[in-house]
Amino acid sequence: MLLDKDITLFNSSSPVQIAEQSAPKYTVFHGDCLEGMKRIEDATAGLVITDPPYNLGRFMQKRNAGVFRMRKNHFVSSGWDDLEYEEWDAKMRAFLADSYRVLRPDGAMIIFMSLMKLESLIAAAQSAGFYYKTVGIWHKTNPIPRNMNRTFVNSTEAWVYFVKGGPSGVFNNEGKVIHDFFEGSLTPGSEKKFGPHPTQKPLKLISHFVKVLSNPGDLVVDPFMGSGTSGVACLNLDRRFFGIELDKSYVDVAFNRLKAGIRL
Ligand SMILES: C[S@@+](CC[C@H](N)C(=O)[O-])C[C@H]1O[C@@H](n2cnc3c(N)ncnc32)[C@H](O)[C@@H]1O
Structure with missing residues (x-):
């Protein structure tokens, strides 16, 4: 269990300001x-x-894709997954400008994104001031074999690596070669015991980037x-967060996962 002083839940009416x-x-x-x-x-x-959100809601709806029906209870009413492209792009640009502002000069950013949207994400991040480093792939070793007799099974997602100051920042490779490719399974059930999230990322995948691109004690x-x-x-790697x-139901899942000091 974490101590109360170590974890705090705020909302938009809380007068909170986070300094380093x-x-x-x-x-x-x-x-x-x-x-x-x-x-x-x-x-800081x-x-x-x-x-x-990759904002694929309308694209899926036009295709009447099964994946749209699967997701609709979760994302169409939740935030930035069902916007016209121009509105999504404007919101992403505002978020990227703020990401640039909150990062230290040696800070880095990893954004997961659908492969379809990479070009617009990179252009928007560059106009916010970011230095583009690379695109990499997460290959899922056990994807749902949707439409397997009609097409290639979707088993990849992209991540994009940027730095604020360019061309380099923290990179804890410990002398090893690190490929721009991460292979691993979908999120195991053991990581979902505090409640479901339809696109929860595996802890191993996210931990990989936190470890390489930040230092203990960093925010x-x-x-x-x-x-x-x-x-x-x-929590596992001793960074602040x-x-x-x-969505309040996901806030509760996250808060309870952290509060339990769960290390999985
Ligand atoms: C792809 S999911 C992130 C999943 C996360 N990586 C995990 O492992 O659980 C995107 C999340 O963004 C949230 N979201 C959508 N619009 C938002 C907004 N404007 N502000 C904050 N969160 C938002 C959604 O509710 C959703 O939970």
């Missing part, structure tokens, strides 16, 4: 990411790692934290 050294170790903010990020002072974070920010996987990675989530 005064922050509680783990902060969970219930509200919109743009509102939550305003609470973080300039140049070592890493922004996040998995924003790590996840503006779309979902079930709080990035927070649990910070500020996570934001719009």
